Amino acid sequence: MSSDKLLLFIDTEIIGRANRSPGARKRIRINEAGEAVLPTIGEGTVEQEVSAILSLWNLQYSSPSCPVKEPPVRSEALKILLRSNQQREAGRRKAQFEDRALGTLQDGYDVQHMIRVVRFCWEGWQDDQKRVLPGLVESHLRTAVDFLLSHTMLLRGENNRTAQLPDLFAMQLPNEGSTVCWLLLMIINNGKTNQLNRLEYGISARHRHVLRCPIGHLAFYLFFRWNIMREAPPVFNQRQQWYSIYMLKGSDRHRPLSYATQSEWIRKAFRTAGMSSVTKTTHSGRSQGAREAELAGVNEAQIRRAGRWNNDVLTQ
Secondary structure, eight states, X not given: XXXXXXXXXXXXXXXXXXXXXXXXXXXXXXOTTSOEXXXXXXXXXXXXXXXXXXXXXXXXXXXXXXXXXXXXXXXXXXXXXXXXXXXXXXXXXXXXXXXTXXXXXXXXXXXXXXXXXXXXXXXXXXXXOXXXXXXXXXXXXXXXXXXXXXXXXXXXXXXXXXXXXXXXXXXXXXXXOXXXXXXXXXXXXXXXXXXXXXOEEEEEEOOSSGGGOHHHHHHHHHHIIIIISOOOOOOOSSGGGTTTOBSXXXXXXXXXXXXXXXXXXXXXXXXXXXXXXOOOSTTHHHHHHHHHHHHTTOOHHHHHHHHTOOHHHHHO
């Protein structure tokens, strides 16, 4: 591997490559000449390809038995190539008639859409089969918990999938009036932007609207698992008896929910609520929750703290 080979490969094989994802076929557009135009990969995917190649190059260079002698480096020529590709992106999107609403403020949902999603999670299983299957009901309730926690705690999909029971705890918020105010907190010490197990928290409170309350839905979901599905309730005598139980369980309570299943159910709920145009699924609550907080008058510093963002990402 050399800088020249990397530059040639990125220029000829990566930039301008057709998007092979399943969703890309649904976004085929017709140009002015009446010809079908298959979308090509964007600048984000190009950057991922470059990072993957550099990581492999670094692994090979670190091995004493590998003949690669040149250390991996982002040459100035490669930086210029990537910058020029970014400049061509705007023209490419116009030429391929990409939906200009994608990734903008239009690509999201409002309060009424949220209520429709949660209502589907409570009623959708009644329309699927004449004989109600408990496992189907559990999947609907799980989707409601996944959706509401992502929205209120500004979580990524992986945060919910990896969360286990010991990551959840409650704290009382003092001086909130005559009614006791409890907060639900989730320990987040892993994820895409937290590779070093830095301790972070997701925080949620009860909502006055019953269909938007994440704490109430989590209680219903766990009650259904332990009392209707007859899953063995956790035993708190020793940590090893309950520390491996997942909040959103997969095939069993010691296995996490898969991304494919999580995404499939969120998409199903979105379609039922008339949100088929929303491109993000497991990540939608994180961005839309921040927008709702801003519209409600929450200042930027508080949103950044709640979502665990840096300044650049929050601005976007």
